[in-house]
Amino acid sequence: xxxxxxxxxxxxxxxxxxxxFWCNPISxxxxxxxxxxxxxxxxxxxxxxxxxxxVDDSQLPKDRFSAERLKGVDSxxxxxxxxxxxxxxxxxxxxxxxxxxxxxxxxxxxxLTVL
Amino acid sequence: QQQVKQSPQSLIxxxxxxxxxxxxYENTAFDYFPWYQQFPGKGPAxxxxxxxxxxxxxxxxxxxxxxxxxxxxxxxxxxxxxxDSATYFCAATLGGADGLTFGKGTHLIIQP
Numbered sequence: 001x002x003x004x005x006x007x008x009x010x011x012x013x014x015x016x017x018x019x020x021f022w023c024n025p026i027s028x029x030x031x032x033x034x035x036x037x038x039x040x041x042x043x044x045x046x047x048x049x050x051x052x053x054x055v056d057d058s059q060l061p062k063d064r065f066s067a068e069r070l071k072g073v074d075s076x077x078x079x080x081x082x083x084x085x086x087x088x089x090x091x092x093x094x095x096x097x098x099x100x101x102x103x104x105x106x107x108x109x110x111x112l113t114v115l
Numbered sequence: 116q117q118q119v120k121q122s123p124q125s126l127i128x129x130x131x132x133x134x135x136x137x138x139x140y141e142n143t144a145f146d147y148f149p150w151y152q153q154f155p156g157k158g159p160a161x162x163x164x165x166x167x168x169x170x171x172x173x174x175x176x177x178x179x180x181x182x183x184x185x186x187x188x189x190x191x192x193x194x195x196x197x198x199d200s201a202t203y204f205c206a207a208t209l210g211g212a213d214g215l216t217f218g219k220g221t222h223l224i225i226q227p
């Protein structure tokens with residue numbers, strides 16, 4: 001079974017430029033999460049989707065960040081414009097809510113560097 | 116603010132020894148406590164998890180000890196091996212599928 005797929009794996013941009021990250025969750029998983037991981041820190045939740053609905057976006061900086069999960073499968077996280085402080089790893093995870101396990105499966109992440 | 120406090124920040128253990136990492140949480144409503152292992156360049160991977168209705172869970176060399184009254188839980192790695200060298204995160208959540216609140220991580224090095 002394929003895991004959570006993220007692309008790109010690495011992205012280098014200049015500040016004020018836009019950037020987008022893509023995530024394909026594990027097949028059949030109805031819950032999708034985006035986390036931000038700063039260097040030397042634990043991941044922090046940005047947004048959680050149940051199918052197409054964003055059920056928890058309280059930690060998403062909505063002035064510059066946006067996300068969507070069309071058709072309840074793939075998801076895209078966008079930053080516009082990027083700032084120097086946005087340099088971090090952006091992790092996507094998925095789980096099957098209502099299943100036998102509460103495990104969240106993480107992708108490898110996208111490492112963003114803002115110059 | 117919901118927090119999970121993890122210690123130590125870094126840990127060096129000799130091969131064959133026991134590695135112990137501790138976490139404390141504040142929100143008594145948390146009901147699912149997983150430990151994740153992360154290697155450089157990889158995403159976190161679930162190692163073992165526990166719910167507050169049990170005080171201990173063991174899977175192979177990995178054991179979680181849970182103290183509900185103290186709001187603390189710990190990970191014990193028995194017979195630690197060089198391949199266990201990684202960063203370990205404790206986490207907590209409400210309802211399992213909700214977003215995880217992570218500790219800051221412990222960088223574990225197992226010396227051969």
